[in-house]
Amino acid sequence: MLTMDHPVVEAFVEGDDAMQQQQHHLVGERGQRIKAAVELALARSSQGRHWGRALGRRALVLPTKDAAAVPTPRQPQLVPGGEDMEVDGLLEETADYIAALKQQVGVMRALACMLSGAGIDALPEKATTDGHVIIAPEK
Template sequence: MDEKHDHRAMFSSERGHDGFVERSRRIKMAAEMGLARSSRGRHWSRALRRRLLRRKGATSGGSCGCKDDSSSSKTVEELGVGENEDDAVEVEARVHALQRLVPGGEELGVERLFEETADYIEALQGQVSAMRALACLLDELERDKRVMSG
């Protein structure tokens, strides 16, 4: 094989990789947008949609259109969670972790954060089920394709 041919094969492979990465990015964005649309009335879905639109450059920023719930909901201390200081610190750390995981969670007080977290987990479970079904379908199509060509 000559050097020129090797270069074309490498370039083609790089373009194939770029195409794969672009398709993967689009699939991820479509899955996340579907997740955001599945629970339109929830704070996390509006926050996720806002983040996705910002990623696409289609928004001018700003709020998700919902009120700030941090002042209207109780804090960890007000809930009386944890008998000692170590327990309270641990609970506070876990609440902060949830606030980072749930889209828009940083804006929520503890009670509302727990409600949004439960709803978000249910939506994620639905998304996982749909992706598993899609993966099974694609596996079957690939298997049928191999059987028909071989």
């Protein structure tokens, strides 16, 4: 009978731990790539806004293995790239950024509904002033 301290069992447990660590690393790396892709898509939809250019620069710089091990502290920002802006320009960029984030939430909710099998009909819709229908990010 094999016990937990048997060499074969120990080797199996160590191998399982290594596999779980590798899987955790791959999930984290995939999450970083997804985040970069989402930020790049949001940046491209920004029509050249200041926050869009800042997001685009940030999305194109993927961390290396060494950089991922020691995260660099960042100053929290309300709007990407807005740290050197005047107040009135920052407020305009902020309003535009919030609108873009709302649209992004709507798209992500639609994807989640379609992937879960609920279908896009489960999402609330909202008409815009120009007659377009968008998926509302709020329930």
